[in-house]
Amino acid sequence: MSNSKTSQKIAFFFLFLATLLIIVPVGLIIVIIIQKGLPAINWQFLSDIPRQGMRAGGIFPAIIGTIYLVTGAIIFALPIGLLAAIYLSEYSKDNLLTRIIKLAIVNLAGVPSVVYGLFGLALFVVFCKFGASIISGSLTLGIMILPVIITTSREALESVPHSFREVSLSLGASKWQTIRNIVLPNAIPGILTGTILGLGRAAGETAPILFTVAAFYLPRLPHSILDQAMALPYHLYVISTQVPNVDEKIRYGTALVLLALVLIMNLVAIIIRYKFRKKKKW
Amino acid sequence: MVKFEIHDLNIWFGSLHAIKHVNMEILSNEILSVIGPANSGKTTFLRTLNRLNELATNYKITGAAELEREDIRGIEIEELRRKVGMVFALPLPLPLSVFDNVAYGVRMHGERGKKKLEEKVEEALRQAYLWEEVKDRLSESAFKLSGGQQQRLCIARTLAVGPEVILFDEPCSGLDPISTAKVEDAMVKLKEKFTVVLVTNNVKQAARVADKTAFFLSGELVELDNTDRIFTAPKDKRTDGYIRGKFG
Numbered sequence: 001m002s003n004s005k006t007s008q009k010i011a012f013f014f015l016f017l018a019t020l021l022i023i024v025p026v027g028l029i030i031v032i033i034i035q036k037g038l039p040a041i042n043w044q045f046l047s048d049i050p051r052q053g054m055r056a057g058g059i060f061p062a063i064i065g066t067i068y069l070v071t072g073a074i075i076f077a078l079p080i081g082l083l084a085a086i087y088l089s090e091y092s093k094d095n096l097l098t099r100i101i102k103l104a105i106v107n108l109a110g111v112p113s114v115v116y117g118l119f120g121l122a123l124f125v126v127f128c129k130f131g132a133s134i135i136s137g138s139l140t141l142g143i144m145i146l147p148v149i150i151t152t153s154r155e156a157l158e159s160v161p162h163s164f165r166e167v168s169l170s171l172g173a174s175k176w177q178t179i180r181n182i183v184l185p186n187a188i189p190g191i192l193t194g195t196i197l198g199l200g201r202a203a204g205e206t207a208p209i210l211f212t213v214a215a216f217y218l219p220r221l222p223h224s225i226l227d228q229a230m231a232l233p234y235h236l237y238v239i240s241t242q243v244p245n246v247d248e249k250i251r252y253g254t255a256l257v258l259l260a261l262v263l264i265m266n267l268v269a270i271i272i273r274y275k276f277r278k279k280k281k282w
Numbered sequence: 283m284v285k286f287e288i289h290d291l292n293i294w295f296g297s298l299h300a301i302k303h304v305n306m307e308i309l310s311n312e313i314l315s316v317i318g319p320a321n322s323g324k325t326t327f328l329r330t331l332n333r334l335n336e337l338a339t340n341y342k343i344t345g346a347a348e349l350e351r352e353d354i355r356g357i358e359i360e361e362l363r364r365k366v367g368m369v370f371a372l373p374l375p376l377p378l379s380v381f382d383n384v385a386y387g388v389r390m391h392g393e394r395g396k397k398k399l400e401e402k403v404e405e406a407l408r409q410a411y412l413w414e415e416v417k418d419r420l421s422e423s424a425f426k427l428s429g430g431q432q433q434r435l436c437i438a439r440t441l442a443v444g445p446e447v448i449l450f451d452e453p454c455s456g457l458d459p460i461s462t463a464k465v466e467d468a469m470v471k472l473k474e475k476f477t478v479v480l481v482t483n484n485v486k487q488a489a490r491v492a493d494k495t496a497f498f499l500s501g502e503l504v505e506l507d508n509t510d511r512i513f514t515a516p517k518d519k520r521t522d523g524y525i526r527g528k529f530g
Contacts, residue, residue, distance in 0.1 A: 094339075163374050167436075170334060171387030171443055172364035181390070186377060 033256050040253025049219040050230075054239050055246050057219075059254055064221055065134075065229030066203055066261065069213065072138025072225070073145060073202045078195055080142075081149030085191075088150070089157040090179055109147035114207035116144045121211040133226045137213025144208050145198035152197065156190020157183055189276030196269035200262045206233040216242070232258040285310040285447060285477040286331060290345040293326055293501075295338060300326045302501040304345075310446075313469060313478040315492035315509070317485055319524065323501040324481045328449050331479065332366040333359055349447075364391060367440035371452040373432030375424030380416050383424045383435055387443035402442050410438035411468050430461025437468060447477040455483060466491050485525050489513050497521045 044058055051057030084101075092098040120140030130136040160183045168178040206214075214234035222229040236254045239246045286308035293301035301323045308314050316324045329335045330347055333354060347354050354362055364387070375383050384403040393399060403420075407413040412434040416427065424435055433453060440448055450469065454462040470491055472478055482488050488495050489509060496506040497518070505512065505521045516522045 163370070163372075164376060166334060166337070167370065167374050167376060168386070168390075169337070170332060170363055170368040170370075171390060171439065172360045172362075173387065173390035174360055177390050181386075182376060 030259070033252055033259055036248060037252030037254075037256030040247075040249040041256065045250075045253055046257070050217065050235075051219070054217060054235075054243050055250070059230075059232070059235060059257065061218060061221055062230040062232045062235040062254070063257065063261075065213075065215075065231040066233075066258075068134050068222065068225075068229060069137050069141055069209065069231055070199050070203050072134060073141035074195065074199055076139055076142035077146050077149050077198065081146050082153050082191060084146075085150050085153035085157060086179060086184075089154045090175070090183065105147050105150055108143075109151070111144075112207075113144060113205050114210075116140055116208040117211050119143075120208060125212055130226065132211070132213055132215075132228050134213055134222055134229050135225045137209045137229070137231070138225075140208045140212045141202040141205065144205065145202050148198040148201065149191075149194050152194020153187070153191045156187040156194065159190065160186045189273050193269045193273045196265050196272075200265040200269075203265065204233055204258065204262050206237055209234055232261070283310045284308070285350065287348040287351070288345070289348070291327075291330065291347060292344045293323075293330060293335065294340075294342040295326075296340045300501050301330070304503045306496065306503060306506055308447075308477060308479060309494075310477040311473055311475075312493040313473050313480055313491055314494045314496060315480045315482055315488035316496045316498060317482060317488050317524070318498035318504075320483075321500075322498040324498050325451055326501075327498065328368075328451055328479060328481050331447070331449055332363050332368055334363075334368065360391075364443050365445055366447045366449065367443065367445035368449040368451065369433070369436050369440055369453050372456050373429055373436055375427070375432050375435055378424060379421050380424050380427065380435060381420040384439050384442050387439060391443060403438075406438040406442035407435075409441050409468075409472070410434045411464065411471075412438055428461070430457050430464055433457060433461065433465055434468060437465070437472075441472075445476065447479065448472060450478065450480040450482075452481055452483055454487065462487075485527075497524060499524070 046058060046063065047060050048058030049061055050059065088098070088101065092101075117140065120136055120143075124130045124136035124139050125132055128136075164182050164186070165178050168182045169175070173181070209231050213229055214231050215228040216238060218228060218230050232254065236251065236258060239254065240251050284307050286306075288304055288306045288308075291301055291304040292299070304327065316327060318324050326335060330343070331349075331354070335341055335343075349357065349362070349365065357365075376386060378386065381403055384406050385399045388399060388402050393402070404413060404417075407416060412431060415431060416435070419426070424432065427435060433456075437448075437453075453469075454465050457465065466487065469478055469480065473493075480488070480492060492509045494506065495509045495512040497504045497512065497516075497520075499520055505516060505518045507517070512521060513525060516525065
């Protein structure tokens with residue numbers, strides 16, 4: 001008796017310790033980046049173009065570039081992802097084609113991001129002749145986050161109770177009316193969450209934009225979607241490894257801005273999910 | 283008048299033969315109750331009449347069900363379901379307001395006029411004996427109503443689209459006796475205008491409200507007769523055994 005209690009206590013201790021360990025890296029990353037980066041943050045840093053070979057000035061073009069890229073990626077990936085998710089969860093039958101599609105999505109999620117970069121280079125930059133541009137980068141990022149959006153949207157759609165669909169159909173609503181009026185509105189929080197998680201991922205990736213859009217040094221705002229742009233993750237890479245004698249403050253400041261951008265997106269996702277969950281009644 | 287005619291109906295889900303060679307007629311302005319133990323095919327039979335079974339995969343049907351002499355598979359499915367409404371076992375309000383729940387089906391059939399919708403909603407709620415209780419709460423979430431009110435709301439929602447037949451699938455299984463009595467009252471009044479088919483696990487409920495009673499066992503229709511006869515002098519031993527509570 002006492003023996004089993006002791007072993008239970010030991011087990012609990014180790015389980016708790018393992019869980020506790022998860023907090024450590026997260027906490028350390030945040031603390032170090034804030035500690036080292038915060039001194040760099042001021043209005044000029046956020047709103048000015050980089051100066052003196054990126055050793056001074058601000059990171060405004062990189063922030064704007066990242067926002068453009070993320071927006072473009074979502075404009076491309078959300079409609080396609082959502083429509084695909086609706087098809088897969090509501091219409092598709094379990095046959096060979098569907099299984100191939102599902103397998104493709106799983107594989108798409110597993111492709112390393114640098115491969116997306118290469119793919120984007122071949123397809124959008126070279127073949128479509130978009131050149132290194134915001135549109136090439138956005139499309140590449142869009143393809144990268146498609147699986148996230150499809151998977152989370154599908155889960156959101158499938159979590160709408162089956163009984164709601166039956167009720168709607170039993171009242172003589174068509175399948176499409178049922179999807180539009182009952183299934184979609186109740187799946188929105190899940191879809192939004194997935195979208196924002198996708199956004200966060202798109203904002204943070206370096207490899208896919210490396211060959212498709214990112215400018216090494218472009219101290220102005222992009223003129224059009226066919227223009228190159230700076231972007232936060234690539235800028236961070238550049239000032240950390242490619243340019244000598246960049247003040248540590250500026251590097252960590254850039255990292256902090258990028259981290260804040262992604263964390264804010266995730267926070268928004270959490271808040272949306274929480275609000276809708278509270279409203280949920282089933 | 284004969285509303286439904288069922289000819290040699292067979293239904294399979296995969297290898298499960300759920301309904302076996304059922305023949306029957308359902309008359310209008312009557313309550314037909316369908317009784318039988320669990321897994322006897324009652325609900326499957328009911329869901330054949332509005333083709334809701336077809337949502338299941340590997341579903342197969344032979345024979346025919348005719349609504350006013352027209353094979354239901356020949357009727358456009360939205361139109362069939364408008365004519366043949368259904369109230370489910372548990373109160374299943376949609377996550378909408380009381381008003382929007384009742385107006386839902388009407389809207390789906392193309393009615394957009396606010397005035398017309400208000401009329402239809404009020405009429406349906408009155409028919410379901412719910413109007414007085416909810417007339418000041420129309421914009422509240424339907425989930426705020428009590429269980430019994432929710433079930434009457436579901437009845438109103440079904441009535442609002444103007445059905446000819448109403449299928450009840452164990453509508454009182456989640457309700458207390460008082461709410462049950464209210465739903466039963468509503469059903470009895472409804473048969474004046476509609477054809478009512480009631481699947482119930484509660485034999486006493488069948489005895490209370492039904493004009494005719496059908497007894498299903500393992501997918502077969504064992505006996506269909508006037509409710510009085512079924513409960514006093516059933517022809518089949520199995521019917522007798524079931525209503526006396528010897529099995530099931």
